[in-house]
Amino acid sequence: MKPLARSPSLELASENAWLIRFGDQIQVDLTAKIHQACLRIEADFGKALLDIIPSYTTLLVMYDLNQMDVLQSQQRLQQLLADLPEEVPNTPNKIHHLPVCYETAYALDLTDLARHNGLSESEVIQIHQQQRYHVCAIGFSPAFAYLAEVDNRIAHPRHASPRPQVAAGSLGIADNQTAIYPTPSPAGWQIIGRTPIELSIAEPSNLQRFQVGDQVQFHAITGDEFQRLNKLDFAQQQAVLQQLEEANA
Amino acid sequence: MSFQVIKAGFQASIQDMGRQGLQQFGLSQSGALDEISARWANRILDNAPDCALLEIPYGQCELLAQANSFIVVTGADLQFHINDQPAPRFQILPIQVGDHLQWKHPFIGVRAYLAVAGGFQTDDYFDSRSTSPREQLGQAIHVGQSLPYHSHDTQPTYHPMPQSENRLPTHDLTLRLLPSYQFSQFSAQAQQQFLTQDFQVSAQFDRTACRLEGEPIEVPQPDMISEGMVFGAVQITHQGEPIIMLKDRPTIGGYPKIGTVFSLDLAQLAQAMPHTHVQFRLMNPISAQLKRRAFDHQLDNS
Numbered sequence: 001m002k003p004l005a006r007s008p009s010l011e012l013a014s015e016n017a018w019l020i021r022f023g024d025q026i027q028v029d030l031t032a033k034i035h036q037a038c039l040r041i042e043a044d045f046g047k048a049l050l051d052i053i054p055s056y057t058t059l060l061v062m063y064d065l066n067q068m069d070v071l072q073s074q075q076r077l078q079q080l081l082a083d084l085p086e087e088v089p090n091t092p093n094k095i096h097h098l099p100v101c102y103e104t105a106y107a108l109d110l111t112d113l114a115r116h117n118g119l120s121e122s123e124v125i126q127i128h129q130q131q132r133y134h135v136c137a138i139g140f141s142p143a144f145a146y147l148a149e150v151d152n153r154i155a156h157p158r159h160a161s162p163r164p165q166v167a168a169g170s171l172g173i174a175d176n177q178t179a180i181y182p183t184p185s186p187a188g189w190q191i192i193g194r195t196p197i198e199l200s201i202a203e204p205s206n207l208q209r210f211q212v213g214d215q216v217q218f219h220a221i222t223g224d225e226f227q228r229l230n231k232l233d234f235a236q237q238q239a240v241l242q243q244l245e246e247a248n249a
Numbered sequence: 250m251s252f253q254v255i256k257a258g259f260q261a262s263i264q265d266m267g268r269q270g271l272q273q274f275g276l277s278q279s280g281a282l283d284e285i286s287a288r289w290a291n292r293i294l295d296n297a298p299d300c301a302l303l304e305i306p307y308g309q310c311e312l313l314a315q316a317n318s319f320i321v322v323t324g325a326d327l328q329f330h331i332n333d334q335p336a337p338r339f340q341i342l343p344i345q346v347g348d349h350l351q352w353k354h355p356f357i358g359v360r361a362y363l364a365v366a367g368g369f370q371t372d373d374y375f376d377s378r379s380t381s382p383r384e385q386l387g388q389a390i391h392v393g394q395s396l397p398y399h400s401h402d403t404q405p406t407y408h409p410m411p412q413s414e415n416r417l418p419t420h421d422l423t424l425r426l427l428p429s430y431q432f433s434q435f436s437a438q439a440q441q442q443f444l445t446q447d448f449q450v451s452a453q454f455d456r457t458a459c460r461l462e463g464e465p466i467e468v469p470q471p472d473m474i475s476e477g478m479v480f481g482a483v484q485i486t487h488q489g490e491p492i493i494m495l496k497d498r499p500t501i502g503g504y505p506k507i508g509t510v511f512s513l514d515l516a517q518l519a520q521a522m523p524h525t526h527v528q529f530r531l532m533n534p535i536s537a538q539l540k541r542r543a544f545d546h547q548l549d550n551s
Contacts, residue, residue, distance in 0.1 A: 011429070011430065012427060012428070012429040012430075012534055013429050013430060013477075013479050013482075013509065014427060014429060014479040014480070014481060014482070014509040014512075014534075015427060015509075015511060015512060015534050015537035015538050015541055016538070016541075017479050019429075019430065019476060019477065025474075026474060038273075050269045050270070051269045051270055051271075051272045051273070051278075052272075052273055053272050053273050053476075053477030053500055053501065054273060054477075055474075055475055055476050055477050055501045056474045056475060056476070057474050057476075058474070058476040058477065059477075060476065060477025060478075060479070062269075062479065065538050065541060065542060066542060066545055069535075069538055070534050070535050070538055071535075137475060137501055138273060138274055138275040138500075139275045139475065139499055139500045139501035140275065140499055140501075141275055141383070141384065141499070142274060142275040142276045142384050143274060143275055144275055183385065200385075201276075201384070201385070201386075202385065204375065207271065207274045207276060207375065208271075208274055210274075211273070211274075212273065
């Protein structure tokens with residue numbers, strides 16, 4: 001299917017912000033381009049950049065209006081975007097490998113999802129973990145990374161009403177996206193597993209773990225392995241992730 | 250050395266100018282809702298602009314000082330008293346061990362700001378002392394809590410705030426709106442309606458957002474792909490209700506946005522009670538920048 005990306009356009013977002021639009025539909029290969037644009041703008045604007053928010057098809061750029069005015073910022077962004085290569089290689093900034101237990105105790109909606117989609121549970125698990133997902137956006141709460149694109153065979157709409165609370169580390173599916181809830185949270189997504197890895201910002205270094213442009217792959221573990229990893233401290237867990245990364249390099 | 254919280258009020262919280270640079274990781278901006286009052290509180294007291302203050306909505310707050318220092322109160326008139334005597338806002342006031350500071354009931358406006366010399370020395374989260382309960386970064390103040398500050402013996406240099414900077418709203422509020430985001434995708438009729446209609450501030454008004462009541466605004470589409478949201482972005486819900494996104498907003502959102510409120514007008518909105526009448530007026534970004542720069546310049550050079 002012909003890609004629907006277009007020349008990036010600039011839209012006014014506020015008195016000191018521009019919204020750059022890269023496309024009209026969610027496409028995973030846009031994330032590499034958006035990440036690249038992000039890096040270039042950060043380098044070019046330097047201290048004049050207040051903040052930047054990549055999200056699916058857009059990039060919000062907030063600048064210090066005491067260092068740059070509307071026209072200057074617009075011109076600089078237009079120039080940077082013109083210099084951006086048409087095709088940016090789809091090399092991720094980083095690939096994360098995360099252990100997930102898909103067993104019933106943790107996979108609250110797996111049985112229903114499998115039945116609804118006409119698959120066995122093991123088929124759902126296999127399809128879910130064979131994909132490398134792109135981090136397309138981070139929001140809703142700190143370090144909540146939206147991952148795309150979930151295979152159509154296991155895609156499923158979210159619940160009509162959210163569960164009041166799911167455990168930290170819960171792995172969900174909503175339509176063609178998947179994500180992990182880093183903290184206990186109300187959740188409308190279909191819960192199909194849980195990771196024992198501490199991902200919340202109670203551990204501050206977790207805030208910058210995921211970035212738009214990264215990719216994520218999930219690896220099934222048993223309930224026993226979940227229990228074992230769950231008991232490890234943060235440093236020990238990082239060592240486990242390191243091993244998983246090396247094994248999958 | 251600290252204030253002891255005797256009465257905690259209604260979600261009074263420590264705020265500074267917020268967190269910038271981490272919104273791409275889903276961390277909300279946070280920070281003082283009324284930027285004009287908060288920045289002036291620090292400036293009058295010769296504090297650095299990023300000193301943490303106490304934001305006090307509506308009143309019913311009482312603090313006991315346990316160290317000598319100097320304070321300034323700005324923002325809403327919540328009948329500020331020291332030791333049961335009315336005390337003025339906008340001036341440097343000395344405080345001593347044993348002083349009771351009290352904010353009672355709203356007389357004009359909603360949010361008062363308490364600045365202390367050197368700023369509050371409360372916990373730091375990702376380089377900001379702004380609290381954000383939704384993100385588990387601190388909480389609203391509670392009874393019995395200690396709010397640390399350094400003791401000061403020498404009165405700081407006084408930078409008086411010009412009377413014109415006291416911008417508490419009258420009953421009706423006009424919010425200047427930049428035609429940003431999806432403004433041009435709304436029908437001409439919807440734009441016209443939005444810019445001429447009389448809205449009212451609803452009771453759903455907190456640090457995250459302010460919902461307005463009025464005739465529903467027709468949206469170009471019900472949902473969009475989520476995109477970054479600035480302070481003051483006006484989302485329109487499925488029901489056609491405007492929601493003005495404020496300091497504790499999530500970083501991205503998927504409702505269509507009809508525009509963005511000018512930053513200095515958001516400071517006035519922060520002082521508006523529910524039922525305040527609101528109208529919008531178009532503003533262009535160059536004019537907005539000139540006015541904002543003039544405000545920043547006046548502050549820094551006062």
